[in-house]
Amino acid sequence: GAGVSQSPSNKVTEKGKDVELRCDPISGHTALYWYRQSLGQGLEFLIYFQGNSAPDKSGLPSDRFSAERTGGSVSTLTIQRTQQEDSAVYLCASSLARQRQAFFGQGTRLTVV
Amino acid sequence: GEDVEQSLFLSVREGDSSVINCTYTDSSSTYLYWYKQEPGAGLQLLTYIFSNMDMKQDQRLTVLLNKKDKHLSLRIADTQTGDSAIYFCAESKENNRLAFGKGNQVVVIP
Numbered sequence: 001g002a003g004v005s006q007s008p009s010n011k012v013t014e015k016g017k018d019v020e021l022r023c024d025p026i027s028g029h030t031a032l033y034w035y036r037q038s039l040g041q042g043l044e045f046l047i048y049f050q051g052n053s054a055p056d057k058s059g060l061p062s063d064r065f066s067a068e069r070t071g072g073s074v075s076t077l078t079i080q081r082t083q084q085e086d087s088a089v090y091l092c093a094s095s096l097a098r099q100r101q102a103f104f105g106q107g108t109r110l111t112v113v
Numbered sequence: 114g115e116d117v118e119q120s121l122f123l124s125v126r127e128g129d130s131s132v133i134n135c136t137y138t139d140s141s142s143t144y145l146y147w148y149k150q151e152p153g154a155g156l157q158l159l160t161y162i163f164s165n166m167d168m169k170q171d172q173r174l175t176v177l178l179n180k181k182d183k184h185l186s187l188r189i190a191d192t193q194t195g196d197s198a199i200y201f202c203a204e205s206k207e208n209n210r211l212a213f214g215k216g217n218q219v220v221v222i223p
Contacts, residue, residue, distance in 0.1 A: 004155075031209055033210060033211075035211075035213075041215060042117070042201065042213040042214050042215035042216055043156075043201065043203075043211075043213040045206075045210045045211070045212070048209065048210050050209070056210070059210075091155060091156065093156075095209065101158060101161065102158070102209075102211065103158070104148075104155040104156040104157070104158075105155050106154060106155040107155050
């Protein structure tokens with residue numbers, strides 16, 4: 001597609017439920033990133049995928065968070081047993097390998113009630 | 114401590130210049146970036162500067178980099194109402210990930 005696409009754009013879930021957030025990167029981009037933006041905070045790095053290499057999961061805040069990238073394209077971020085502090089905008093970005101210009105999607109606004 | 118620090122709020126009159134400042138910590142960062150986020154939207158890359166440059170100009174935008182002080186600034190000339198947004202500076206880290214500041218909200222007064 002023309003840009004990074006994320007779905008859903010908004011998600012309201014009950015505390016304790018699991019959620020899945022989807023990211024479709026720009027076609028041909030081998031690098032994919034997930035960030036989290038909380039109210040009044042900057043962007044917090046979560047996880048990074050590069051081609052077939054093992055992902056850098058160093059930013060995941062707890063073992064309730066996981067992500068996968070299938071076929072080197074679409075990525076899914078899963079949050080299990082959601083907590084209220086998980087409420088945030090989750091942003092996905094992609095870039096070409098070795099190119100530092102990352103393009104961001106519109107984000108998924110997650111609200112845990 | 115924070116990797117990247119920014120002040121939080123700037124109010125400017127339409128037609129004036131805006132200057133947003135940022136300090137970063139990683140002297141090995143290869144690239145430094147400015148992103149713009151309009152309400153309800155994702156992040157838009159505005160401009161970036163390679164670490165061996167002191168200045169980069171792109172139309173109304175001027176980026177200044179002081180590597181010695183690890184200080185980055187963005188100047189917007191002839192600020193327009195469409196420039197109202199949150200501006201994030203970011204530095205490149207290992208694995209190509211970006212470390213962002215908390216952002217600086219710019220409000221343009223007509």
